[in-house]
Amino acid sequence: MRLSQLFVRTLRDDPAEAEMPSHRLLLRAGYVRQLGSGIYSLLPLGQRVAQRITQIIREEMDAxxxxxxxxxxxxxxxxxxxxxxxxxxxxxxxxxxxxxxxxxxxxxxxxxxxxxxxxxxxxxxxxxxxxxxxxxxxxxxxxxxxxxxxxxxxxxxxxxxxxxxxxxxxxxxxxxxxxxxxxxxxxxxxxxxxxxxxxxxxxxxxxxxxxxxxxxxxxxxxxxxxxxxxxxxxxxKVRRPKPLVEGLRDIEEVETPGTATIADLAAFLGIPASETAKAIFYMAEDGRLVTAIVRGDDEVNEAKLANAVAGGGLRPAREEEIRAAGMEPGYASPVGVHSTFVVVDELAAASTNLVAGANKPGYHLRNVNLDRDYVPDRITDIAIAREGDPCPNCGSPVIxxxxxxxxxxxxxxxxxxxxxxxxxxxxxxxxxxxxxxxxxxxxxxxMACIVEAHHDEKGIIWPEAVAPYAAHLVAMGANRDARVTEIADALHAHSIVTGNEILYDDRDESPGVKLTDAELLGMPRILTVSPRSLAAGGIEVTDRATGERAIRSVDEVRDSLG
RNA sequence: CGGGGCGUAGCGUAGCUCGGUUCAACGCACGUGCUUUGGGAGCACGAGAUCGCCGGUUCGAAUCCGGCCGCCCCGACCA
The missing domain is CATH 3.30.930.10 (Bira Bifunctional Protein; Domain 2)
Incomplete structure (x- = not known):
């Protein structure tokens, strides 16, 4: 394919809207164009990559x-x-x-x-x-x-x-x-x-x-x-060590003004967040109000919770829905409340004498205990895994x-x-x-992920298997040596015959422009034909990934295109 | 849907606070000619924008006000 004929335009500047490397490079190198939000055209180069990916998938599916x-x-x-x-x-x-x-x-x-x-x-x-x-x-x-x-x-x-x-x-x-x-x-x-x-x-x-x-x-x-x-x-899965079980102490109301968050509550009482119970509320699609209880130092994993509830998707409950069930947002707990579906995390269930909401503004309850003070509908793992948690398989810290x-x-x-x-x-x-x-x-x-994984500051570096063309042929200094165009044309023609067509930069551009574009477009090999390369014995072959250059004879390069 | 940002030539931007003969500009890209040719060339000439859209304020709006549309980022969401 002659670059002078290819439907493409490379951009010198990064488009303002592109942040990820793949987005930036695919736009700049002319593989894709955006039509609307989340709607893209694949330009000829992009379509070739897509087709190569498609063919590999097809082969493995057929296999x-x-x-x-x-x-x-x-x-x-x-x-x-x-x-x-x-x-x-x-x-x-x-x-x-x-x-x-x-x-x-x-x-x-x-x-x-x-x-x-x-x-x-x-x-x-x-x-x-x-x-x-x-x-x-x-x-x-x-x-x-x-x-x-x-x-x-x-x-x-x-x-x-x-x-x-x-x-x-x-x-x-x-x-x-x-x-x-x-x-x-x-x-x-x-x-x-x-x-x-x-x-x-x-x-x-x-x-x-x-x-x-x-x-x-x-x-x-x-x-x-x-x-x-x-x-x-x-x-x-979360498999954190179970807390020490203490003897159950009597429940006791305590005034805790202005402590609607766990952080404020723990600070006010001078206790770690792990000694509190956090209540989070969701509406299930079937209309049930779901109360999720995790320890104060944990967060609710909504996906796990949704599976535990088995009532379709969840959405956060509104304050009025929480109040309607008899609870006070910011100071809520299932203690004394019977109309919600209560899911308790395993770790919270195993913890004793927690501080939980008293369901009136500015008050909490000390020494709240499962079963004695409230009745769970389900006890299961609904906490979100954190960095450093013990691996559920082997106990090593996870990342x-x-x-x-x-x-x-x-x-x-x-x-x-x-x-x-x-x-x-x-x-x-x-x-x-x-x-x-x-x-x-x-x-x-x-395609975007391949670019994410295979690029450098100059441009894309396509893996051989998905590159739109196996090689990018650059002809330079054609006006000083007629053999340049002759050889480049012949190589390109040969590549068409063999069915492995290469990309041929036949434009009347300066060497800098051509080489920069070649690096941006990202074919695995860049073949440079110039008076200088001919004097050195043939064609300079640059490996796009490593930058290694070597002079090969014209015949050798031609054979490699077969 | 919430929060933030942005819409001025193909791309990147300046101008907007302080409305008016440097207000429509700059770099790159583009066209023609000549020179140049191994790392984004030089000179000359040239084409290209109703400043996102609609309305308002005003003698006068890219600039101020209102509404709408579009795009990006964070969150919500995500078979």
């Missing part, structure tokens, strides 16, 4: 028996009503009516369509298992897009769906996907960590997310470098790191197949719902 198909972006609302998600999913799903007034949606994901296909095609256990996948546009009207291609609203995703006769089959499919993911990320140059993850609104029993460590990552990971424990903070999710795998189970009636007739002559798994990789996000 584990995946079958590629293509499902629509526009869905009738009906199948989303069948699964219950038409109402369960909020405004992030775009909805509209077609000309006939029928409700339609833009696909955020394709479980419903897969289940619909399964109920149409699958009759017998003999047709299972099967793994389906496609590359398709998703639209999710995110409340906030960010970080260039890291979090966008419209994007292409590889989503795969495994379909098995039972949980054991799902385990096999899940493991196959896990292995394929490891190979995919290895091949495209991303060092990832697979962490246990929350199943969230997808439902299901188990999930992993493949994470790229990155300071700008939106997820917090809890990692143990001793035993390899790795979990998203949303699900990371916290930010990560970007580059892929995920979910064991869905039968949620969608039951809802849509996708069943097979088993060997036992009985109808069973098909057991599904779901496996996603965002193409654009992966």
């Amino acid at each position: 584990i028996g995946g079958q590629e198909l293509l499902m629509p972006v526009v869905h009738p609302a009906d199948i989303w009503r069948e699964s219950g998600r038409y109402d369960a999913v909020g405004p992030e799903m775009a909805r509209f009516k077609d000309r006939g007034g029928r409700d339609m949606v833009l696909a955020m994901t394709h479980e419903e369509v897969v289940a619909d296909l399964l109920r149409d095609v699958i009759r017998s256990y003999r047709q299972l298992p099967v793994q389906l996948y496609h590359f398709q546009t998703k639209f999710r009207d995110e409340p906030r897009s960010r970080g260039g291609l890291i979090r966008v609203r419209e994007f292409t995703m590889k989503d795969a769906y495994s379909c098995d006769i039972d949980a054991a089959g799902l385990d096999v499919s899940y493991q196959a996907q896990y292995g394929a993911y490891a190979r995919i990320f290895e091949r495209i140059g991303l060092q990832t960590i697979a962490v246990s993850a929350d199943v969230g609104m997808m439902g299901g029993t188990e999930a992993h997310e493949f994470m790229l460590l990155n300071p700008a990552g939106e997820d917090t990971l809890v990692l143990c470098d001793q035993c390899g424990y790795a979990a998203n903070q949303q699900v990371a 916290l790191r930010n990560g970007i999710e580059v892929g995920n795998i979910f064991k869905l189970g039968t949620k969608y197949t039951e809802a849509l009636g996708a069943t097979y007739l088993g060997e036992d002559g009985v109808e069973h719902p098909i057991v599904m798994g779901s496996y996603g990789i965002g193409i654009g996000r992966n």
Whole structure:
């Protein structure tokens, strides 16, 4: 490809809106352009990278028996009503009516369509298992897009769906996907960590997310470098040492003016925050007011709490809702209150003689104890893991790191197949719902993550496997030696013939401009043809990653392009 | 949705406090010509902006006021 013909323009200055390296460089080097918030065009260079990533994923999906198909972006609302998600999913799903007034949606994901296909095609256990996948546009009207291609609203995703006769089959499919993911990320140059993850609104029993460590990552990971424990903070278990149990002392009211926060309360009473009980309130989707109790030095993990409540999503309760239940915000506790769903963290439950709210302004209670003073509905781990906590596996201190999710795998189970009636007739002559798994990789996000992991101050450094072109040929000083253009043209022509076309900077630009652009664009090798290189014996080959330069003969370079 | 910031030429910005013949400017990029050619070249000429939009105040608005829209960052949110 001749650079003089390529639809691209590189920018000398960083666009003001770009902060992350990948966003900055992809814009400056002309791989992408923004159309609106979270909506991007891939320019020809970007599209080539996307296609190379896509092809690698395709190969690995095929290698584990995946079958590629293509499902629509526009869905009738009906199948989303069948699964219950038409109402369960909020405004992030775009909805509209077609000309006939029928409700339609833009696909955020394709479980419903897969289940619909399964109920149409699958009759017998003999047709299972099967793994389906496609590359398709998703639209999710995110409340906030960010970080260039890291979090966008419209994007292409590889989503795969495994379909098995039972949980054991799902385990096999899940493991196959896990292995394929490891190979995919290895091949495209991303060092990832697979962490246990929350199943969230997808439902299901188990999930992993493949994470790229990155300071700008939106997820917090809890990692143990001793035993390899790795979990998203949303699900990371907390196993802190149990406190010493004291004898229960009598409850006692104490005046504590102006102590609506744990920090103020602990300071006022001169006790550590760990000797207090913190009450946080949420409304569950089913209308229950949830009281979460953690020790004063802990924070509530909302994902864990939501799973403990099992009443759908949670939102913070409003003050009037808390008062309506008989409690006083800032001085609240479940003591003497019976109308809320009380979830107590294990550590708080094991702690004795805590200070808790008295449910009147300016007063707390000393020596509050579980069971004696209030009745829990559930006792479970709802605290958020902290840096230095003992690893739930081996007890070594864990570390916290930010990560970007580059892929995920979910064991869905039968949620969608039951809802849509996708069943097979088993060997036992009985109808069973098909057991599904779901496996996603965002193409654009992966492209951005590769840049995050592979760049320097000069520009992008594409790994060979995903580079838009294997080499960037720069012709310089053509007017002083006719052989320069001759040789460069011939090399470029040769690369077309071999099917491994290189990028050829044939522009009438100064050497500085050409070399700077070559480094910005990031092909793995830069081939320089100039009177100087010819005098030295041929073509200068620069390794973009290491900066190493070597003179190679023209023949040698030509052969390397084959 | 809360908090903060920003919208002036393709990109980056100045001007805005203090309204008016340096108010529409500067650098880069762009076009033409000549020179230049191994690290973002030089000279000359040139094209390109109804200063995000609408309304108001005023003799006069990029500048002041109100409303709206868009974009970015933090948080909430995130199959």
